[in-house]
Amino acid sequence: MATATQYNLEIVPSNVTANGSISYRNGNPVVQFIIGEQDAMLLGNTLRFTGQFRAFLSSGTDSTSATPLAMSEKLGVYSTIDTLTIKSQKTGQTIETIRHYNRFLASYLPVTSSQQDNMGHLYTSALILPNYAAQTESVVNIPSQDTTGNHFCCALPCGLFNGRNPIPLMAEAVGGLLVELHLAPDQQVFHSNTNDAAQTGEAFYEFKDISLVCETIEPDAQTLQTLKGRSSGTFEYNSINSYYQTINSANGIINFQLGLSRVLGVFANIVPASHINNYLYDGLATLYPTNTDGSAAEIKELFFTRNGSKFPLDFNVETIQGRGAAGLTNKTVDPQIVYYYMDAITKFSDIKRTSISQVNTRYSDDARYDKDFADGGCGFGVGVAYDRVSDQGVDFRSVNFGINMSLELTTDSPQAFYLFVHNKNTLVFGPGGLQVMA
């Protein structure tokens, strides 16, 4: 009988500082971990980013219940990761990179985890707690800030690590991995829970005792020999590509050349561009389009295009708000929009647990935007799934993708669209090195 042995690894950052503390503000915007080249395979779903998280109002000053510092309650420690990049240690080639990682998770996590998940295991592992007041008091203002801080140990959801196949770390395959976390700016992670950012002007976060923990599997000698003897191999995984665009008119048009051959779904989340990297607002909120006073710019009509024609829906999504003045008084987001958005992230019929509901997908017309939403904050987005039958995706290599919206954006309020494309990738490795086929 073939036997294989698993080992637990704990990897500290290769760019660790002398005092063990890492923060964006103090010059460590990138944290790098090296999972070395070895005759073993990485079990990607066991990989966790772990350490302590602390929030400070300014250098030497803790955030307390009397101060207004807050962070995204639906993201917790994930707020701090702006870009996740995974490279081959041997060749330096990028295998997967997800820009705006925190904003991707701001859509992904609420759609795929329930309120009880968020209050329970995601609170312990990622400091998510889906009420702004509770999360602020228990994480940002935790009284143990100066000592033990907030412990976390969170997965890094991405195609490579979520895949079921072990990742071969041998020299003949990927040759070790280099995992880089690009930290988000403090202004993007924190915001003021009041209407005044004066007291939060120098707020920053800091990590301590961070490491990457994971399990590797060492195959028996015979299997290892077989694996190493292969002249080439392939590794298939799903990935996320991100794009950014703004709209500022009542006819919102998004158009991109995706350059991807197997697109499974596209989804986007939105925030006023002025809220990005701004202590006054939550730059990680996933809001509906808004006017300058915070009132909703309701989407009245929506369709998706591929190469200039409607696809995959061959009709316009006409919303409740598109039915004239009476429709605009209805503050419920049209369920068609929510359905297609959720379906683009995970096949709708497979969603067993979610925290998206009428409570957090309503048009609230609040000048405080996302600051007072219950159930984890606003969970709005638009999107569409492309292939729910064969799961092989749709070819967008040489044709454009588009979203066309008619909305009530009647003021000068540029809306930032963070677009995420869920696609299939194939990693080919051989004597010539690595190649990612997207």
Add this chain to the structure above:
Amino acid sequence: MDKSISQGLDSADTETSMIQRAPVSNEQMVPDLLKVSPMQTSTATDVETSITEPVVISDTFCRFVLLNKGILHSHSKITLAVTAPDGNDRFFAPNVGVASLIKRCALKVGTKTLQEIDGYNFLTAYKSMFINNEHQLERELPQTGRSICHEFRYSDATNTDGGALNDTRAFTYGLATGKEYNGNDVRLPEFANIKNSPVFQIALSELFPMLKQTQLPLYMMKEQVSIELHFADAGERGQSASGVASAAYAINQDEVKFIADYIYYPQNMMDSYAQANQQITINHFDYRHSKVSLTSGTAAQQQIRNLGGAGRIVTKVISGVQSDATNDISIMNKYHAMVPEPSYLFGETPNASKTNGSITYNIKYNDKFLYPIDVKNSARHFHNVAQAEGVPPFVTREEYAGEGVALTTDEFMGYVQQEGRAGTALGGRGIFGRFGWLANRLNRNERVNSRGLEVFFKYNTLDNGPAYTQRSWIEMVKITQLNGGYIFTALA
């Protein structure tokens, strides 16, 4: 192929059953009748339900004898109840439910014990963490009496104007029972109140985890199959609501019954199956329980405890520390796992004296440690538990690690939920820091050598009050064979 390895290498190789059979002598295709999963055939199935009384029952023990017919459905149930001591509010601990009545259970065939779990009520406190909160509230509460679920405690329900103090603000969360909080106290529904004599049930597969993968082909067995339950001490069976005196809870012997579902397939299919499977091998797990006394002083220094397992294939180690002082004047009785106490409360200003305690933990076997560096981070302990079970525990950070300030000071059955300190009167009666179970998967696929398993642990700042007991279970691989109608079972 070993299951854990096959899962890693290729999902296509993953075994869907732990049953291994000798080669089938004829080529007739016989469906796998023992698998707990949908069958891939359109087979007529008949289920006969029998309600069986125990052959022996007292206030401390009962035994059921099964009829050797059909295939025993693993979701057959045993019903249990206690006699209400009086008309006051009393309840089963919400994290174990009616399993608090059972301190040991055994599944025996002839003179052989297939599976025996000691400390079953304590182990259930651990196992129940993996049932998601929605199911606990909606399914487990009426079925087993378990009800760990959470809801936010909104702090300003009267203000609906929006703005900073609107009605969406919740600084804390608390336990949810399906009822509204009455002021600052939430009660269990009346049907779960012991004064109303509820009868709860436990599935056979929960009593004996080996039945989660396979169902017993009773019609192929020639020996007597029996189930034995040893009941917990009378004071550890139920909980008194706050203000209600402690009581002894007698087993309601009229309600202890075995509701057995016997499955029948067409006779020719069952005969063919028996013919084709003269020898059936079932790989399953057995749990060995051990415990040791601790004080906060000894636990604060590194302890090395040998859990045994020498010569065995051990796949998992589960541990938890209980405060001996807790009793039925609390929410959870002794069915908890303590974590070191934090030194802060909600809203306090951070300073160097405000800190969380820590648990430092590692396991050594075959001269190597399981983790390269001792694990101290509470969230990492949580991750290790999730890895050990394949499911994350559905408990909160305050409950698991004693970290954070979001657990409410409101009450559950009159007890302050946030009360966690073991050194307080009666040993701490709330749920704060009471789910700190540690579990670790031994992933090296090695047989443990003659030195056994050594657990290295340190609990920094356990509250300096009562005595503690650390309970541990090791999960070992066991092989059971049904050969010619007779059972042979041994640890692998």
